Amino acid sequence: MNAIVEHAKVQALAGDTELERDFPMVEISRVAEQESWRKEINRPIYHIHKWWATRLGSVFRGISLAALSKPGTETWKQFYQRQNFAGKVVLDPFMGSGTTLGEAAKLGANVVGCDVNPVSTFLVRQAFTRVDEAQLRATFAKLEQEVALQIRRYYQTRDPQTGELIPVLYFFWVKTVTTPGGETIPLLSRYVFSQDAYPKKKPKAQIICPGCWQVVEGRYDATDVTCPHCSIQFNPQEGPASGQYVTSNAGERFRIKDLLPSDGSPPAHKLYAMLALRPDGEKIYLPAREEDLSLFAEAESRLPQETLPLPTLAVRPGHNTDQARGYNYSNWRDFFNSRQLLCLGMLLEAILRIEDIRIQEQFLCLFSGTLEFNNLFCSFKGEGTGAVRHMFSNHILKPERAPLENSIWGTNKSSGTFSTLFESRLIRAKRYLDEPFDLEFEEDLLGERGKTAKKVVSDPLRARLVNEWSELSTGEQGMLVLNGDSSRLPVPDASVDAVVTDPPYFDFVHYSELSDFFFAWLAPVLKGRYPWFNRSDSSDKGEVQHKDPRVFSKQLASVLSECCRVLKPEGVLAFSFHHSRPEGWAAIHEAIDAAGFSVVAAHPVHAELRAASPKTAAKEPISLDAILVCKKKGPLAKPSLDDSEIALRTASLAARLEGAEMKISAGDRFVIAASQVLVAATDEKSGYEEIVARIDSMRERLASSATITTTD
Incomplete structure (x- = not known):
């Protein structure tokens, strides 16, 4: 292993920021893994409403902190400290649920977020709007008086x-x-329609009789049941x-x-x-x-x-x-069935009667999430x-x-339900604005990592929502939330200190197809208020989403080129990425290169809960993201790594994570290796096909190495 570690010590570029040099991947992965078990509780601000592939706040706090810090800053030592990056500007061109905005704002920076999807823009604005909890509770009580009785009448x-x-x-x-x-x-x-989540411990289950449609109590694994109501005999499993x-x-x-x-x-x-x-x-x-x-x-x-x-x-x-x-x-x-349409319609109608628009929109966000x-x-x-x-x-x-x-x-x-989500989503998110926190592990008596974590509270999130770039320079911390094509941002040249984001995947979730579900309810009531809701659906021609990796690459390059324009010369572009196919990595590299950037570092980090659906269906589920750190192209030399050196570096990074009790799958090793290929790629020799071939070669090498290890 010593030889692997030595081979892995590739000299990082001196760089302008700590993120180019190093990243506390083990420490942050441990916190991120804990956060991922209950993301909606540990980072409620980003879960006020459904969004897809929401990244972990602890990871993006670490990225933002390292991206804004000078080389030599020990990111992990600073992680729980209160920061003040006043005057710094962080941009997220694919803001989604607003994770980057919240984490960078907690560090004291000004933040700019943009998304082409109107549902994203609406939910982010609602998440960071400060409203009085007493007002929310009073409005909820009034809604309950007006409409709850009518709704409950149909659910009894x-x-x-x-x-x-x-x-x-x-x-x-x-x-x-x-x-x-x-x-x-x-x-x-099967006729078993209700059983416990742990049926072997609690085998009692509810069975519906196919003869008389009465409910019969039995075991979850029963194969021969005689209905006590109609005497029919049947197998509940068939x-x-x-x-x-x-x-x-x-x-x-x-x-x-x-x-x-x-x-x-x-x-x-x-x-x-x-x-x-x-x-x-x-x-x-x-x-x-x-x-x-x-x-x-x-x-x-x-x-x-x-x-x-x-x-x-x-x-x-x-x-x-x-x-x-x-x-x-x-x-x-x-x-929706007729009862759902009737009751949801009555509830929405009552919400639209709320006179205070700021409060009304908080409840519109809650209503939409209830759907x-x-x-x-x-x-x-x-x-x-x-x-x-x-x-x-x-x-x-x-x-x-x-x-x-x-x-x-x-x-x-x-x-x-509407009433339970009021407490668990809306109220919890508003309280987080006043007392934002990060998780910190408490060590047990043996000095090992415990399974519980304590909350480390930061200063209140008081960034003022603004509508124009010029409003960010008033001296007061600001948050500019935009809707539109991020390849054309209303942001001056060389004005942003760091771009931190999580771009879409070319062949995975097409967000706008799914967000139409919410858009169908929100757009009719908000299109007169916000021009970005005045469209036929939640899609846009500027959307970065395509099943063809080369088309996706061009779409992404147009946004990254705009990031290159607004980024200061010493600034970094950093984004999380993972993909199971070489084509995904090659598309990302092609976009980065076309936009005028080079990948200078890649740090693996825990991304999401391994048991999360649909990951459980995967044979070798990917639970790591690679944090790709990019700089504007310049004279700095890139590390020269052959496939053997990349394999050694991959083994070293995986071993460090495994040493922290993280389970690293073959899919995770592939993510590490593919990201290091992008670091080693030179602009002159590494086109799309070359990247695909090299990553394919690395996959084969990893598979062969795994076979040898298993045989040994």
Whole structure:
């Protein structure tokens, strides 16, 4: 290992900032790993509303701190210290949820954020708007008085023991299809519809009888059940739906898509069970009865009689939307049943009556975030969890065969409802502005890393939201939040000290296709207020997103070229990146090179929770990002590394992380190696094809090394 370490000690450029020289990847990765378990609690400001691929605040604090510090500054020693980079300017041209803005602002810098997506711009502005908690609570109480009772009326059922009406937490639905012979078949793969998150410890489960549709209590793994209500015997593990096919009672097999409604409407749904809440806090499972079906029918008949602010936007074709469209989800309002549309419409109508626009927009942001947990693409996670699996647990909009209908306003036992998200998202985010904090590990008695962390509080986040660049030079810390194409920024030449960002991936999540879900509700009520909502959908011609890596590279280069223009000569461009394909890395290198930058350093760091979906589906999940540090092209020599030296450096960096008890997968090693290839690449000899070939070669070398190690 000593030889590996020696080979890995490639001399970094002297540079103008500490980030070019070194980065405390081990220490920050440990904190980042802890943060990633509950990002919405540990950094609530960036989770006030759904956004995709939200980066970890601790990582971006470290990047921003090192990017603004002189060489020789020990970043880790300064990490928990209160900083004052007054007068410095940090830019994020792909601001997303605003992570860079918040972390750089905590360091005392002025910040500029821009995103082409209107939903991003709206949520970031709401996240950093300072409002009085007492005002929010008073407004919430008024909303509760005005509309909560009307909503809760549609989310109740009758307790069979007492005859009293009690609140329903969740309604269980299943999609159905009808065969040419007229048989209606539920798309259940099994009849167990509720079990504990840890079923081996708590095996009790809820089963729906396919004969009489009564709820039967049994084990999660039961294979032979006799219904106590109708005496039918069945295997709860074998439902009529399997994969893309469904089987009739007569044993005839059909392709599900062939049985979709011929009129182009989405599949029908059957309400079959509920989870209700008794006054003493007991939760009970009940079958759907006639009174429950009548209550839904009442909401269904009332909806067309109301004039409510409901979405009218069509679902456009796209990588992330085509599966939903394939099941006849053609309009965004199709993602909700009639009861959800009625109650959400009433809630939005009440919010729009709030006279104070600043407060109203805070509640519009909360309302929009509530949509994520209240639609027909949600499902049940099970007992002992947050219960509601939100619609974006898959990056594609996958139709849910057994949707879970949440209760919208909710109770204190609910998950993902307007009232619970008011506390867990909105209030928590506003409090973070007053007491922003970072996590610090507390060592246990043995001197080893403990599993708990304490909060280290920073100065309040008081950066003033401004609308023009000129307002940043007033002496008061400012935050300029822009909407538009980041290849054309209203920022002067050579005026930014550091660019810190997280660019989109060329073949992954197409953000605007997914954000249309929120845009469909927000745009009609905000387009008169903000010009960036006055468009047909949330996409834009300036969007950096394409499945072709070479097209993506050109799109990204146009933004990075603008970053080169506004960046001071001594400043750095730093961004996080990982990709499982050489083409992704080659596209990034091509964009960097075309924009006038060179990669001068690359630091691996923990990026996100390994267990996060859809990572769990990957054989070798990637949990590391490479922090690519770029400078404007100049006379400074770059390190000359051959493939053997890159392999040694990769092994050394991986070993350092593993020494900190981090599990490093083959995918993580590939990320480290690919990033070092970009550091070693020379502008004259390293075109797109050359980078692909070299990274492919490194992948083979890593695979061969792993095989040898395993054999040994």
